[in-house]
Amino acid sequence: MELDNRKVVILTTIIKNYLETGEPVGSRTISKYSGLNLSSATIRNEMSDLEEMGYIVQPHTSAGRIPSDKGYRFYVDQLMQTQRDELDDVRSEMFQKVDKLENTLKTLVKALAEDTHYAAMVSGPTVHTNKIKFIQASIVDARRLLLVIMLEGNLVRTATVSLDGCEELDFNRMLSINMLLNDELDGLTGSDITEGRIAQIYARTSFKKTVGSILAAIHNILSVNGSNVQIYTSGATNIFKYPELSESDKASKLISALEQKDELIELVHDASEDAEESRNPIQVYIGNESPLQNMADCSVITANYELGNGLRGTIGVIGPKRMDYEKVLEVLNKVMNEMDQAFRK
Amino acid sequence: MELDNRKVVILTTIIKNYLETGEPVGSRTISKYSGLNLSSATIRNEMSDLEEMGYIVQPHTSAGRIPSDKGYRFYVDQLMQTQRDELDDVRSEMFQKVDKLENTLKTLVKALAEDTHYAAMVSGPTVHTNKIKFIQASIVDARRLLLVIMLEGNLVRTATVSLDGCEELDFNRMLSINMLLNDELDGLTGSDITEGRIAQIYARTSFKKTVGSILAAIHNILSVNGSNVQIYTSGATNIFKYPELSESDKASKLISALEQKDELIELVHDASEDAEESRNPIQVYIGNESPLQNMADCSVITANYELGNGLRGTIGVIGPKRMDYEKVLEVLNKVMNEMDQAFRK
DNA sequence: GTTAGCACTCAAAAATGCAGAGTGCTAATT
DNA sequence: AATTAGCACTCTGCATTTTTGAGTGCTAAC
Numbered sequence: 158m159e160l161d162n163r164k165v166v167i168l169t170t171i172i173k174n175y176l177e178t179g180e181p182v183g184s185r186t187i188s189k190y191s192g193l194n195l196s197s198a199t200i201r202n203e204m205s206d207l208e209e210m211g212y213i214v215q216p217h218t219s220a221g222r223i224p225s226d227k228g229y230r231f232y233v234d235q236l237m238q239t240q241r242d243e244l245d246d247v248r249s250e251m252f253q254k255v256d257k258l259e260n261t262l263k264t265l266v267k268a269l270a271e272d273t274h275y276a277a278m279v280s281g282p283t284v285h286t287n288k289i290k291f292i293q294a295s296i297v298d299a300r301r302l303l304l305v306i307m308l309e310g311n312l313v314r315t316a317t318v319s320l321d322g323c324e325e326l327d328f329n330r331m332l333s334i335n336m337l338l339n340d341e342l343d344g345l346t347g348s349d350i351t352e353g354r355i356a357q358i359y360a361r362t363s364f365k366k367t368v369g370s371i372l373a374a375i376h377n378i379l380s381v382n383g384s385n386v387q388i389y390t391s392g393a394t395n396i397f398k399y400p401e402l403s404e405s406d407k408a409s410k411l412i413s414a415l416e417q418k419d420e421l422i423e424l425v426h427d428a429s430e431d432a433e434e435s436r437n438p439i440q441v442y443i444g445n446e447s448p449l450q451n452m453a454d455c456s457v458i459t460a461n462y463e464l465g466n467g468l469r470g471t472i473g474v475i476g477p478k479r480m481d482y483e484k485v486l487e488v489l490n491k492v493m494n495e496m497d498q499a500f501r502k
Numbered sequence: 503m504e505l506d507n508r509k510v511v512i513l514t515t516i517i518k519n520y521l522e523t524g525e526p527v528g529s530r531t532i533s534k535y536s537g538l539n540l541s542s543a544t545i546r547n548e549m550s551d552l553e554e555m556g557y558i559v560q561p562h563t564s565a566g567r568i569p570s571d572k573g574y575r576f577y578v579d580q581l582m583q584t585q586r587d588e589l590d591d592v593r594s595e596m597f598q599k600v601d602k603l604e605n606t607l608k609t610l611v612k613a614l615a616e617d618t619h620y621a622a623m624v625s626g627p628t629v630h631t632n633k634i635k636f637i638q639a640s641i642v643d644a645r646r647l648l649l650v651i652m653l654e655g656n657l658v659r660t661a662t663v664s665l666d667g668c669e670e671l672d673f674n675r676m677l678s679i680n681m682l683l684n685d686e687l688d689g690l691t692g693s694d695i696t697e698g699r700i701a702q703i704y705a706r707t708s709f710k711k712t713v714g715s716i717l718a719a720i721h722n723i724l725s726v727n728g729s730n731v732q733i734y735t736s737g738a739t740n741i742f743k744y745p746e747l748s749e750s751d752k753a754s755k756l757i758s759a760l761e762q763k764d765e766l767i768e769l770v771h772d773a774s775e776d777a778e779e780s781r782n783p784i785q786v787y788i789g790n791e792s793p794l795q796n797m798a799d800c801s802v803i804t805a806n807y808e809l810g811n812g813l814r815g816t817i818g819v820i821g822p823k824r825m826d827y828e829k830v831l832e833v834l835n836k837v838m839n840e841m842d843q844a845f846r847k
Numbered sequence: 848g849t850t851a852g853c854a855c856t857c858a859a860a861a862a863t864g865c866a867g868a869g870t871g872c873t874a875a876t877t
Numbered sequence: 878a879a880t881t882a883g884c885a886c887t888c889t890g891c892a893t894t895t896t897t898g899a900g901t902g903c904t905a906a907c
Contacts (some may be wrong), residue, residue: 196880198880199879218887221868291642295636305649407746416736542850849906851901855903856899856900860895860898862894863894871886
């Protein structure tokens with residue numbers, strides 16, 4: 158069977174209507190709102206075909222139809238085509254009064270959740286691809302150093318380094334170590350710090366133990382190791398607005414997933430891979446397409462942002478399958494552009 | 503009427519039973535489990551008295567009784583007395599592998615939620631009472647400084663300071679400013695930085711604009727201003743375990759309150775005041791006793807911890823009114839001791 | 848003072864009934 | 878051949894009723 162034009166119109170009508178109401182949609186409704194001027198009986202025949210082809214399903218006999226995952230997928234793919242060449246450079250005030258990326262992200266994710274009425278998440282850039290801008294180790298007391306690393310995007314990371322078993326330090330020695338570190342590591346990313354590079358640094362200092370501890374700490378901060386990825390979420394309670402998500406224990410599982418974040422890290426990871434592969438920064442996961450457990454009833458839309466210089470992260474919106482794809486795609490596009498603009502300099 | 507011994511036993515039995523089951527408890531149940539060897543009829547008479555005295559209520563005629571807020575209060579006060587002189591120094595592994603207070607708190611709140619099966623929160627110490635241990639300003643580029651402040655408890659705060667309109671800086675000038683700042687501010691708390699002190703600092707430098715910007719940033723970080731209080735929460739979804747909290751839109755409001763945190767800040771504030779006033783670090787808020795909106799059906803137990811040197815914060819557990827007060831009090835006591843032990847050095 | 852017994856009450860659960868929306872099929876129409 | 882009207886049937890959601898069971902208050906007996 159072929160998906161001719163009329164079937165497409167009917168399918169789209171079903172989906173749009175269902176997105177609005179959340180109720181299964183019946184033949185009579187379509188005959189009224191599709192603009193096709195067909196009777197409900199004809200529509201019924203077509204719907205029967207669409208069901209056979211797998212685009213829609215009946216929650217139970219004698220109910221209207223709702224889109225299947227395949228149906229949503231068709232709809233979204235159609236949207237993506239028209240969406241792709243749309244350009245929107247509305248300036249928002251979101252990026253005005255922030256000096257650190259962390260704060261921007263927190264503000265952003267909150268705004269996103271409020272704007273879309275879905276749950277939103279954003280991952281801080283995975284630091285292992287960020288270039289080191291500035292390193293500063295300072296003596297706190299006899300046994301500890303405070304290590305501060307500033308990365309592209311004014312991202313600051315700190316750690317304390319234990320000096321047990323290391324060389325005695327004084328101010329001038331500390332100074333020379335700092336100069337050495339900045340000299341050697343400036344502009345590098347976590348993955349640039351190779352064995353060879355480390356050997357080279359060792360060769361230039363006599364405080365091998367201290368420098369060793371510091372390098373270990375730096376490595377720890379910049380490692381790919383997932384626990385370093387910052388994830389901010391907001392608007393988790395928005396899911397209560399959608400009965401199909403808040404019933405029984407679904408809400409609990411969902412909110413728990415948003416709270417725990419380890420699953421989200423996986424999502425971010427997958428999303429950035431898929432984005433690269435398909436050369437489209439925006440990805441849509443419908444139901445079980447997403448790597449998340451307990452999210453079979455959700456859709457997830459992710460956008461991978463890039464702030465020049467390899468600074469990358471992921472924004473995402475999580476909502477019911479019947480989310481307003483059109484709007485969310487638009488908003489995410491806008492946000493991506495904004496971030497681009499704001500940080501390009 | 504007097505609350506004689508038998509009434510106390512009956513009341514306690516009612517409460518304990520209700521804590522377990524969540525169902526109103528009837529006279530027959532008590533006659534079986536109170537250990538008093540009285541018939542249900544006698545119990546009924548006593549219950550009638552207890553109701554008149556306001557310790558228990560009937561959700562509707564011909565239902566069992568449930569404790570009123572006054573009843574809970576009586577029970578908790580009784581517990582507090584026995585609890586007070588209990589000592590428990592079980593060593594946990596919670597505090598082993600952390601070097602920064604932030605991480606400790608995150609781990610702690612998670613463990614607390616898992617352990618109690620209620621929602622848990624912990625506030626980072628209010629930094630305005632923390633002593634400054636170490637200040638370091640570094641030149642990032644021509645227009646910006648990175649300011650790092652380390653406070654008691656290895657608490658690190660960073661900020662970027664704009665240099666627009668300030669004096670030209672080089673390495674040596676920066677050095678002298680740092681020395682000046684550490685010299686003047688070491689060991690002070692936010693509230694110690696008075697007008698007079700600032701004037702004194704100005705008198706000792708010729709880079710007045712730069713130092714002014716830095717001091718402003720420091721003041722901003724250390725100000726009482728609530729937005730600086732860090733609050734971590736965990737286990738929000740535990741409330742779904744208690745039907746009386748998860749019904750209708752209560753769950754949504756509760757989780758939203760936990761997510762937004764501004765109400766929690768208020769709670770922390772109140773809790774520390776009440777703790778000081780009553781000279782008891784542990785406070786119990788039953789129903790409407792708590793300052794939180796939307797929490798009339800919850801109880802909140804808070805514990806104010808202190809890590810020597812005036813470093814203070816609040817841990818809290820939020821659960822249904824029928825929470826296991828005994829256990830939570832015990833756990834909080836233990837945690838308080840642990841924190842004491844771990845950070846005393 | 849305590850207990851047994853009975854009539855009464857009420858909420859929750861189960862059963863029942865009904866209206867409405869929707870379908871599939873067939874026969875009539877275009 | 879495609880479309881439509883019509884009808885019998887199914888299923889849900891909702892409201893109403895019935896049933897059940899737990900629990901009480903009261904009175905009379907112990």
